[in-house]
Amino acid sequence: MKYLKIFVLVLVAIVYSFPVFSQTLIQNVENREKISLNGRWNYIIDPYQMGYLDYRQEPFDESPSGKGGFYENLNADNAPGRIEYNFDLSSTLKVPGDWNSQEENLELYEGTLWYKRDFTISPEMNNRYFVHFGAVNYEAHVYLNGEKLGVHKGGFTPFQFEVTGNLKDGENFLVVMVNNTRKQDEVPTVNTDWWNYGGITRDVNLVITPKTFISDYKVQLADNNMDRITGYVQLNGASERGNVQVEIPELGINESFNADASGKVDFEIPVSNVKYWSPDEPVLYQVDISSGKERVRDEIGFRTIETQGKNILLNDKSIFLKGISIHDENPLVEGRLRTEGDMRMMLEWAKELGCNFVRLAHYTHNEKMIRLADEMGLMVWAEIPVYWTISWENEATYQNAENQLLAAIDRDKNRASVIIWSVGNETPVTEARNKFMGNLVSKVRSLDDTRLVAAALEVEREGYTVTVDDPLGAKLDLASFNEYGGWYWDKPGELSKYTFDIHFNKPVVITEFGGGALAGFHGDKNTMWSEEHQEFIYEEQLKMLNKIDGLRGMTPWILVDFKSPRRQHPVYQNFWNRKGLISETGEKKKAYFVLQDYYESLD
Known part of the structure; x- marks a missing residue:
């Protein structure tokens, strides 16, 4: 004893x-x-x-x-x-x-x-x-x-x-x-x-x-195949060898399967006449999965996403990702987004801006946010908080990052809106970091072949040349990177002189650019922190970026001002990052309308 x-x-x-x-x-x-x-x-x-x-x-x-x-x-x-x-x-x-x-x-x-x-x-x-x-x-x-x-x-x-x-x-x-x-x-x-x-x-x-229940399932189009729905259902419980039924009434699907000894059903169902999910038509189908006395209902959209050369194809059609970055924070009522109303407000602001795409930075956002994106027709860049300088050589840190990635994929694998899994943001190039993040990329690919894999990379500058040659980029589906010309480097009026040397034959997505402005503070275009200065940055940035061969999207930083202990200027910041296009009181800054006009011009 x-x-x-x-x-x-x-x-x-x-x-x-x-x-x-x-x-x-x-x-x-x-x-x-x-x-x-x-x-x-x-x-x-x-x-x-x-x-x-x-x-x-x-x-x-x-x-x-x-x-x-x-x-x-x-x-x-x-x-x-x-x-x-x-x-x-x-x-x-x-x-x-x-x-x-x-x-x-x-x-x-x-x-x-x-x-x-x-x-x-x-x-x-x-x-x-x-x-x-x-x-x-x-x-x-x-x-x-x-x-x-x-x-x-x-x-x-x-x-x-x-x-x-x-x-x-x-x-x-x-x-x-x-x-x-x-x-x-x-x-x-x-x-x-x-x-x-x-x-x-x-x-x-x-x-x-119930004692034996439907613990997990995946119902999606096969990898870049618009005529087959594939997936699985996992039962959990003592009598796992149960019968599983998958129904999609609008598509005339009603299939019955027997689970194997582990309680799992793998299935493949041919389909026709599917209305594919897209920002223009965010079609969601009622999917019912039942076993025994339990029935689980979901609303699932079907779409394909892939890259070809420097192009991004949604449902086999070229698409430009008109995006914006968003934090999980309510500017009007301080704190995390709590209710569906909070989240819908943020996504409606993005839609009003002209977006078809949002980068949910820099961590896994609320599941309700992803489901609303499904409903409202907004494609999603989903990210984990591998941010700046992680302990690259610590095995426990890697396991932590991988597990957060697995949890995000596990939770949101049935959401049509999620088109990109991001493994991190602005991480410095070292051998240890390359291995760490390369392993995350490999893990994503082993779990999900129906979405793109990316990261927000950093750039190098020499003279008026911006170089993108991060070795991690070779493993990613996008040449995606942050750059802050006109704010952290050089002046807005100088941006027209810059060219980009991108070492990857892949679609280019600018994951961050912008500058800070205090809403209601005005001056000329060279007055730091003024709305006019932020507006000038956006005008010159968009001219510069339009010259990039293969530019297929952007998510400027950021939709709304957000709180940050790093931003301490007592007049212009007061613990707020002021790069938002909308203030913490909901006021649209002048740069908002520059980006809105640009997105409208792409239609």
């Missing part, structure tokens, strides 16, 4: 000392049976991690007793002795939501904060239960009724824990310890140009499934 206890403690320490990344996520949580755990959660600020570490800096949940941490949720009625916290007497925060924008004293807080939520349920014998988080920034330790479920790292990707055997009939409580401290070996690393919003920033749901 002694050795058994030691073994269990070691096993627990191993499980809880490493982040949980590689769970198979339940596809399409929004359309499942579920109980929302959104709402007001009690919280405790814990900058010294008093609720997690004892005075010897050892985790309470790894001690033999497992006692002493805030996750026990003790109070005067159930505590065996003195306690120095009380969730029920503490203030509350809205979930989903970040803590920085909800409480003034937390605006710049980076550290540990505990959340607690009570809920009531009567678990049924024939069901399974999963606690599913849309995203928590950054590291989350999750406890149910005082028992640890696990750990997750990554501030923008979903994760879940099965709690079928952990729920009580009646009152239950969920406690989450969240830490958003920036660290060199994490993804992203310590140095970014966006606000480090901490907290439970996306939906929390208790998902309810």
Whole structure:
């Protein structure tokens, strides 16, 4: 018995000392049976991690007793002795939501904060239960009724824990310890140009499934084949050898399959008369997948995307990516985008600008945002936060990046709007970085052959020549890069002298350009921070870029002003990055109309 206890403690320490990344996520949580755990959660600020570490800096949940941490949720009625916290007497925060924008004293807080939520349920014998988080920034330790479920790292990707055997009939409580401290070996690393919003920033749901359920599926056109729908359905449960039915009523598809020993069905279905998804006609088909007593419904569009030489083809037709970059932030109500209304507003602004394409930078955005892009007809560049200077030689850092990439692909693989997976932004060329990012590219290609793979590269300048020859570019589908002529280098009036030496016979997409302007501040075209100066940059940039052979798209930086601790000028910035074409109050700057006119000229 002694050795058994030691073994269990070691096993627990191993499980809880490493982040949980590689769970198979339940596809399409929004359309499942579920109980929302959104709402007001009690919280405790814990900058010294008093609720997690004892005075010897050892985790309470790894001690033999497992006692002493805030996750026990003790109070005067159930505590065996003195306690120095009380969730029920503490203030509350809205979930989903970040803590920085909800409480003034937390605006710049980076550290540990505990959340607690009570809920009531009567678990049924024939069901399974999963606690599913849309995203928590950054590291989350999750406890149910005082028992640890696990750990997750990554501030923008979903994760879940099965709690079928952990729920009580009646009152239950969920406690989450969240830490958003920036660290060199994490993804992203310590140095970014966006606000480090901490907290439970996306939906929390208790998902309810049958004993054997449809855990995952993919339904897409085959790789550049407009006449075949291929995919798979994965069952999870004891009786995995079930029958699976795939229906697409509008296409007259009603197919039945038997799952193999692992519970998986691979299928290929010939189709005709498909109306292909595009920005002009964002057609979505009702897809029903059923097995046993369960039916999961989705809305899925079908399209192909590929490159030929320096061209991009959507459904075999050439297309120009008229884009803009977007952060996951609401300028009108500070903080992360929380509701569908917030997200729809941002995408409607992009549509009004004339866009058919958005770059969702620099991390995985909310699933609702991607589904809205499907509905509204906006193609999407989806990115993970491999940003600037990652710890390229650290194996754990690479695994973290890969797992965030896998989670993004896993979640959004059925979204027609996602045409590009990006493996990073503005990363310096070194041998270690080339290997790191090259491995990410290979991983994407091994999982998804129906989308393009890209990264936002950097450029080199000598005289009036801009060179694009990053060795990573040879592995990508696009010659995609950031450049800030007229803002970070040279003056706008000099841009007409520049030429581009691009070493890749691939479509060119300019993933960032622009300059800052304080809305309402005016001067002549050479007055820094004025709307006229930003307008001048856009005018000269577009003239310069139009000369590039193979230019097939752009996502200027950025749709809306956003908060950043790096931007500290007390008059013009005040912790806002002012490169937005729209201000934090929704005011369109003069450069907005320059880009809008340019996109209209391409129609």
